[in-house]
Amino acid sequence: MQRGRILFPLFRKETQKKHLYPALSNKFENVGHVVGTLNGIEICNLDAIYIAPSGVQKERIKPEDLFIQDIQGRDLKLPPPSKALKKSQCTPLFMCAYTERNAGAVIHTHSKNAVLVTLLCDKEFKISQQEMIKGIWNPGLGRYNKYKEEIVVPIIENTCWESELEDSLRAAMHKYPNTSAILVRRHGIYVWGSTWEQTKAMCECYDYLMDLAVNMKQLNIPWHAVEWRP
């Protein structure tokens, strides 16, 4: 089991770091449930990727506990061996977004809204005509989605081990060039973007849309607007 993966970027300037840490710790309540030690945030730039150790609680990770590797997966720096820390098992999943999609950051959560949506849909979560759709980047078209466009988020089946998700995650990335996220049934969501700021903002938009969709279902409101009026 893979627990406790939080991955930070290497910042070139110390001043950036000061802004990022409060943003990460205080603002991530908006991206969905962040509980236990099972959530992951990975942010990289082209030079180095900071990877949190497995099984350590988010609020207790120290800078020296982080693994640093390059985009090819080569270790640049390791935590002191005396601490016996292990690198997050889902690192290959995050690497998919970097190698297949040229992402600058990946966020993975176990958002309750994401799990509920995967239980209400078959192979895809689709919604249209919601203002918040405009906050989702369409990588295939190279622009943000428009209000009247439909977003389609593929749902892949969960596996017993997170490392087994790699093939289906990669396949979905190829099959759905217009998506910035992939849902995993009964598990959660992966969201990627070019910067951590954009990725965090998209993660919030996806979670808002899924939260809304669950509420709409409870109120018998269809997810597509076509001719519908109350």
Added chain:
Amino acid sequence: MQRGRILFPLFRKETQKKHLYPALSNKFENVGHVVGTLNGIEICNLDAIYIAPSGVQKERIKPEDLFIQDIQGRDLKLPPPSKALKKSQCTPLFMCAYTERNAGAVIHTHSKNAVLVTLLCDKEFKISQQEMIKGIWNPGLGRYNKYKEEIVVPIIENTCWESELEDSLRAAMHKYPNTSAILVRRHGIYVWGSTWEQTKAMCECYDYLMDLAVNMKQLNIPWHAVEWRP
């Protein structure tokens, strides 16, 4: 697409500023979902309007990033050109409330409760006999609403571009002189008032009433009291 608009007033005294900033950052959780970079708060006085740049995350805006313009829309001060920042596209919408309604502040949110209410109603959201109605100012009557009075919030249709909302927003302001807010279907709400404190308080009251209305719908309780008893 218009992202990241947060607009601050020019304060004549530095001491006021110190009170405003914590109020804005800590207390806005009550006005509805504030996620992504798609929300807007604009507060002005008669001398100057501070406008946040587009596409910058709320918690990362620096004072020098703000645009300052007067009530006629003339630029008083711009961010340094080297930063290549753009003024929020929805500025004309905020200006409507200033020119048509003599507002001192406007808040725009993508509150989930607001979106759900626009999906449960046709042309207007109406509710009566709720104590919180007393927190909503009636500009037509020049006083706060009374407990037994009905508030009517018009719903206008969303458009592909936020700038296209200007005409229907202005028309609704003329047609509904008693409202301090306008809902935009599948999008959110605009609330205005004479000061930012009053506007923020009304925004919270509207969100409370819409949240309650959604819960009442789920429990099959009508939104109007007339003769109803459980």
Added chain:
Amino acid sequence: MQRGRILFPLFRKETQKKHLYPALSNKFENVGHVVGTLNGIEICNLDAIYIAPSGVQKERIKPEDLFIQDIQGRDLKLPPPSKALKKSQCTPLFMCAYTERNAGAVIHTHSKNAVLVTLLCDKEFKISQQEMIKGIWNPGLGRYNKYKEEIVVPIIENTCWESELEDSLRAAMHKYPNTSAILVRRHGIYVWGSTWEQTKAMCECYDYLMDLAVNMKQLNIPWHAVEWRP
């Protein structure tokens, strides 16, 4: 209309004050919605009652803005006349609990759960066999309620002006000697106790029970246990 009433006790020791303020500002999220400027907290001791001014936002009240009066309602200290502040209109309602029930503190909120419960019940909200009932003091019996006992919270009708509630509030206090709270339909709840700590704790317990009751209703679970099993 009565807005912005927050009333603080006169503390004999400065050290007590330091504990109270964070408790009030940070912990009141648990007692129900505290939005707009329509909520009230009044805490007194036998010597003096601190009363917040009307229409001022909770987070912006300064010590010199408070009114101080004794238990007979005589003014001991007023804010500077230059500020033109007005004493909270609901002061008489709070005084009921002091004179009729010998309370040491009163909290009034517009909790959404309280409003929903008044829409689901006729004259009384009754619930039994919930552990949290043990957190509610029974003034008639002079002890906390037991797990298997039923709590009964009377519901009085709302009025156009808060000051008109005084007679029915007083009548309910006499008719229901075992309650530490009174619900006001479509409005909220009044909770009183011997100290502000006990009152705050009971306010949280009542809100928990009402929140649970609304959820139970949505899931078709009866509020009384007698012979019920899933």
Added chain:
Amino acid sequence: MQRGRILFPLFRKETQKKHLYPALSNKFENVGHVVGTLNGIEICNLDAIYIAPSGVQKERIKPEDLFIQDIQGRDLKLPPPSKALKKSQCTPLFMCAYTERNAGAVIHTHSKNAVLVTLLCDKEFKISQQEMIKGIWNPGLGRYNKYKEEIVVPIIENTCWESELEDSLRAAMHKYPNTSAILVRRHGIYVWGSTWEQTKAMCECYDYLMDLAVNMKQLNIPWHAVEWRP
């Protein structure tokens, strides 16, 4: 009635303490409702157990107010007699987990989700095929649960006095060697683990799963996956 039990470990190093306190006070919102003074957290090591006094609000407990006892229940240190504090009545329940299960920490909450689940189930709460199940330790198998495995949490009946729960709690611990938690109907949940970090993480995972289960019930989604598809 037993109120206000929060029990802290004896730390060998002062530095550990600094990490624990913010973790406890800021992060416990994720483990379910922590309201009133009715919740309990007990954490021990093999040398000493710190026990909070009864009826004191969590945020107001001072270090000298704590009781310290050893694993056999012998007092090592008491609060000053002048304070007239009483040891938490549920201490024997926490001791069960130490003596029967060799636990290092126990957390008890009145989570609303836990109470709702005990009202939706008969003798056991069972759920399977949820990623978050992997965050729950299986003491019988000596490993964390796997994604496709079912977790079974026994539900015992509530009693009028918390001390009367001891026998049925102990019996359930013997009957269900694979569980790390026991639900008490209409009351809450007990969760134990080898360290406070693991116990807190499991408490969050259980609460997530119960929250999800309540939402699934509202949406008519079965709690077991076998052949189900939307």
